[in-house]
Amino acid sequence: MTLTSPASVGFAVAGGAPADARQWITVDLAGFPGAGRRGYIVATEPVARAWHSIELANQSREIILTELRRLRHLPADEALGRACAAANGVVFGKNRDMSFASDAEEPSLIGVMALVFEDQSATIAYLPPGQLMLVEDGLTYTVPDFASWFPDYQQAESPASQAEPLGYASWTAPLMAQTEVRAGDTIILCTSRTGRAYIEDVVESGHSLDDLSWFHHRDPDAVLDTFREVVIDRDLPSAAAAVVGFPPLPNTAQIQTLGDVGRRLKDSWRHGTAMTRQLKPARNPGRALGTAASPAAARGARNGPQPQRPRRQPRVDRAIHRLQGALEPAPGKGAGWRRPTPAAEYGVIGTHGVDVFRGQSHYMGDPSWRHNLPRLPIIGAAWIWPLLLMIVAGIVLGGLWIREEYLVPDVDVEAAVASIDRRIVEAQDATGNDAIVAELTTAQREIDAARDLGVADDVLNQRQQAVTELLDDATNVIRMSDAQRIGSLPEEFGEARVQGVYTPAGVFFVAGSLYQYRPNPEGASPELVTILSEGESIAGTPVGSLWGVAFDVQGLYVTDGMTVFMLPVESQEWQAVPLGRINDQEWTPGPIAAFDGSIYLLQAQYRQIYRFTIDSAEGEAVPRDWLLTGARDRIESASDVAIFDGRVYILLDDGTIQQMYLGDLDEEVEPSYIEPDTAVALVGQVGSGYLYEAVEDEAGDDGRIVAFDLEGGNAAQLRLPMGISTGDANVLAPFDGVQDVIVDESTGTVYIINADGIWTARYSLPPLPEAPNGESTDDPAATPVASG
Structure with missing residues (x-):
C-alpha cells in the first residue's frame, strides 16, 4: 500500500522561553x-532537570541514534534493544562513578522514546518518563496509559509497568511495540510534563481518549497547535512536543496489490466502528476513565471556588459535544459507564495496531499468505499473463545482451595475472606477518576481481592455492581433513538449541530429549539413539524438555530446569534430583558444566553461576552462589562455561575468556583471531592443555575453531579443508548457524552442530610447550568450589 513521505513539526520551551526542539528530539526521516x-x-x-542529567540525556540520544544506524542490518526491535543497552551502560557507569565522588549528586535517570521506521512498519521502544500517542483508524493508543496521570489509577501488571529509565540498573528492558504505518496516521511525542498537562486539559474539558481520534488525517501543524496552546495557557516553564504525520491519500491511490484489498476492507470496518462509537452516549465526565473529575475536584477541595478559565473547543469537538449531549441518557437511568480500553474492546492489538513484547526477541511479522506471496498488480484479463512472460523474457535477454556488449570491459589477462604473481612474490619476501597478510589480502581481491571478469579458472586456481597456503602460514591456520556431514538433526529437535558433550562412552546431544551418537561399522550409516525422552519418568519424576548436558568423572548430567537427571558411572541407573529455586524463580536455559559430582549453571541475566551438589544430595539440591561479588561485573555478557584444569572458564560475547578460581576472577584472556560477537561455544578437556572456541563469521563462510593455551597464547585456527562445498545439496555449510562444537582429543575428531545437521572433521594440533619447572598441565590444581 502506498505510503507518503511523513511531515514532522515540533516546538520546545525552556525557562519559559522558546527553545530548539532538537535539544530534546532527533528526527531522521530523510x-x-x-x-x-x-x-x-x-x-x-531526564527524570530530574539537573544540568548533568540534561547533558547525559543528550549524550544518550546520540548513542542510541549512532547505534541504530550502525545496526541497520539487524531486525528493528533487536537494534533498539541493543542501542538502549549501549546507552544504559554509559548512564549506569556514570551514576556508579558519581556515587563514589566526594560531592556525589543524585543519580541521573533518562527516559527514552525511540522509533524505527522500515518500509511500512514502525517499531517503538519506550522507557519512562515521556508520553507517546499513536492515532490510527479512529483508535488512540497512549504510552503510558491515558489514565495513569491521575491519583486513583490502578496499575495493572504489564510490560509497560516493568520498564525503568536508563541508569536505573545495569540492564534495561524497554517496552517494545510494533505497528503498521499507513497514510493518515499521526504519531505524537512529548515530555512527561507536557503530556500530563494536555491529558488533564482534555479531561477537564469533558472529553476522553476517544476524542483524540480527531488527530487522524490532520495537518501536523494543527495537531501541534493544540499542544502549544496548552503549554501557553498553563504557563509551563519547560515543555516539548513533536508531531509526525503521514499525509492521507485518496482511497484509489492506496490500492495497488491484492493484499491492499483486504486491508482496505479492514480499514473501512475500523472507520465505521469508530464513527459508531462517536454516536454512543457520552461518558459521565465525573467517571470517565475513573479520573475525569479528579484534578478539578482536588483543586476545588484545597483552594475553594476557582474562577473558570475559558476553554478552547475546536469546531469539530463542539459538534461532537452537541451530538453527545443530545443522546445523553435520562438522569437516574445510568448517566454513563466506564468503557473498556481499545485493547480490551478489540482484543489483542494486531495487524494495524500495536504488538507488545518484552526483551529483544525477533518479531517475525504477520505469517498470512499476502506477506509470503509475490505482490502482483490487480489484473483481470487472462491474456495478460502470456504478455507479461514475454515482456519479462525480453527484459532478461536484452539485459544480458547489453551486459555482454557494453558493460563487460576487455580484460588484459596477462596484466591481471602478472599483478597477482607480483603480490605473491612480495608476500614471500616480506618479513612480518602483518606485511604478508596485507599483500596476500590485496592478491585475493585481485583474484576475485579477475574471476568476476571471466578469467579462466585453470589460470587462477593455482595462484589461489598459493595465496591460501601463504595466508594459512601467516595466520597459524591448520586445515582440518575428512570433513563430512554425518546426518541431519531429527525433526523432533524442532527449534530447541542443541548442546553436546564428549564422554568416554561416546558423544551425547540434548535438545528436548537426550541422544547418543553411535558411529556404526564401516559402510553403515551412523545413528542418533534416544537415551532419555521427554515425557519419560525417572523415579516417579517426569522428564521435561531437556536443555542442558554435562559430564564429569562421577557421571552424566542432564536437566530440564526443574530436575537434574544423573547417570552415575558406577551404578548406571538414572537418578532424579530436584533443583532448588531462589524466590521461586524458574531456571532459564543456559550453559552448564560439571565437576566432582556438582553442576554449575550459568545464568547471565542474574550475573551469577549457581552450584548444585548432585551426587550427595538428599532431596532437593540447594543453589549456592559460586561467583564472588567482585567477579560478576561482566557476567551479563557471558555465553558459555567450561571447567578445565581445576578452574572455571567463562566465554564472553566479545571472545574474552575469564578464568575463575574459588569464585573469584583470576585472569582475563583475549585469544587471537577472534572478533567481537563471533564466539559461539567454549570447550576444554584434560589432556592436551588446549581450550577451543567455536567462531561463526557474520558472512557465514569464515567459521572456524580457535585453539589456544590457558594464557591465550600458541593460538591456532582450525579451518575446513580448501575447496569444501555442499554442492547442490540443500544443506547448510558446517559453520553456518553453528550451535555447539564437541572435541574428542583422543581421536582428533571435532563434531560441529549447525542449524540443520552434524558434521565431523579430523584435526591435529602440535603439542604445547612444557609447563615451567616441568610441571604437568594435566592434573587439576584445585577444585572450583568457592571458599565459604
Whole structure:
C-alpha cells in the first residue's frame, strides 16, 4: 500500500522561553519511505532537570541514534534493544562513578522514546518518563496509559509497568511495540510534563481518549497547535512536543496489490466502528476513565471556588459535544459507564495496531499468505499473463545482451595475472606477518576481481592455492581433513538449541530429549539413539524438555530446569534430583558444566553461576552462589562455561575468556583471531592443555575453531579443508548457524552442530610447550568450589 513521505513539526520551551526542539528530539526521516533506508526518531528526557542529567540525556540520544544506524542490518526491535543497552551502560557507569565522588549528586535517570521506521512498519521502544500517542483508524493508543496521570489509577501488571529509565540498573528492558504505518496516521511525542498537562486539559474539558481520534488525517501543524496552546495557557516553564504525520491519500491511490484489498476492507470496518462509537452516549465526565473529575475536584477541595478559565473547543469537538449531549441518557437511568480500553474492546492489538513484547526477541511479522506471496498488480484479463512472460523474457535477454556488449570491459589477462604473481612474490619476501597478510589480502581481491571478469579458472586456481597456503602460514591456520556431514538433526529437535558433550562412552546431544551418537561399522550409516525422552519418568519424576548436558568423572548430567537427571558411572541407573529455586524463580536455559559430582549453571541475566551438589544430595539440591561479588561485573555478557584444569572458564560475547578460581576472577584472556560477537561455544578437556572456541563469521563462510593455551597464547585456527562445498545439496555449510562444537582429543575428531545437521572433521594440533619447572598441565590444581 502506498505510503507518503511523513511531515514532522515540533516546538520546545525552556525557562519559559522558546527553545530548539532538537535539544530534546532527533528526527531522521530523510529518504524514508522509498529509498530503501530506515527512518529514526529518538527523544530523551531526564527524570530530574539537573544540568548533568540534561547533558547525559543528550549524550544518550546520540548513542542510541549512532547505534541504530550502525545496526541497520539487524531486525528493528533487536537494534533498539541493543542501542538502549549501549546507552544504559554509559548512564549506569556514570551514576556508579558519581556515587563514589566526594560531592556525589543524585543519580541521573533518562527516559527514552525511540522509533524505527522500515518500509511500512514502525517499531517503538519506550522507557519512562515521556508520553507517546499513536492515532490510527479512529483508535488512540497512549504510552503510558491515558489514565495513569491521575491519583486513583490502578496499575495493572504489564510490560509497560516493568520498564525503568536508563541508569536505573545495569540492564534495561524497554517496552517494545510494533505497528503498521499507513497514510493518515499521526504519531505524537512529548515530555512527561507536557503530556500530563494536555491529558488533564482534555479531561477537564469533558472529553476522553476517544476524542483524540480527531488527530487522524490532520495537518501536523494543527495537531501541534493544540499542544502549544496548552503549554501557553498553563504557563509551563519547560515543555516539548513533536508531531509526525503521514499525509492521507485518496482511497484509489492506496490500492495497488491484492493484499491492499483486504486491508482496505479492514480499514473501512475500523472507520465505521469508530464513527459508531462517536454516536454512543457520552461518558459521565465525573467517571470517565475513573479520573475525569479528579484534578478539578482536588483543586476545588484545597483552594475553594476557582474562577473558570475559558476553554478552547475546536469546531469539530463542539459538534461532537452537541451530538453527545443530545443522546445523553435520562438522569437516574445510568448517566454513563466506564468503557473498556481499545485493547480490551478489540482484543489483542494486531495487524494495524500495536504488538507488545518484552526483551529483544525477533518479531517475525504477520505469517498470512499476502506477506509470503509475490505482490502482483490487480489484473483481470487472462491474456495478460502470456504478455507479461514475454515482456519479462525480453527484459532478461536484452539485459544480458547489453551486459555482454557494453558493460563487460576487455580484460588484459596477462596484466591481471602478472599483478597477482607480483603480490605473491612480495608476500614471500616480506618479513612480518602483518606485511604478508596485507599483500596476500590485496592478491585475493585481485583474484576475485579477475574471476568476476571471466578469467579462466585453470589460470587462477593455482595462484589461489598459493595465496591460501601463504595466508594459512601467516595466520597459524591448520586445515582440518575428512570433513563430512554425518546426518541431519531429527525433526523432533524442532527449534530447541542443541548442546553436546564428549564422554568416554561416546558423544551425547540434548535438545528436548537426550541422544547418543553411535558411529556404526564401516559402510553403515551412523545413528542418533534416544537415551532419555521427554515425557519419560525417572523415579516417579517426569522428564521435561531437556536443555542442558554435562559430564564429569562421577557421571552424566542432564536437566530440564526443574530436575537434574544423573547417570552415575558406577551404578548406571538414572537418578532424579530436584533443583532448588531462589524466590521461586524458574531456571532459564543456559550453559552448564560439571565437576566432582556438582553442576554449575550459568545464568547471565542474574550475573551469577549457581552450584548444585548432585551426587550427595538428599532431596532437593540447594543453589549456592559460586561467583564472588567482585567477579560478576561482566557476567551479563557471558555465553558459555567450561571447567578445565581445576578452574572455571567463562566465554564472553566479545571472545574474552575469564578464568575463575574459588569464585573469584583470576585472569582475563583475549585469544587471537577472534572478533567481537563471533564466539559461539567454549570447550576444554584434560589432556592436551588446549581450550577451543567455536567462531561463526557474520558472512557465514569464515567459521572456524580457535585453539589456544590457558594464557591465550600458541593460538591456532582450525579451518575446513580448501575447496569444501555442499554442492547442490540443500544443506547448510558446517559453520553456518553453528550451535555447539564437541572435541574428542583422543581421536582428533571435532563434531560441529549447525542449524540443520552434524558434521565431523579430523584435526591435529602440535603439542604445547612444557609447563615451567616441568610441571604437568594435566592434573587439576584445585577444585572450583568457592571458599565459604
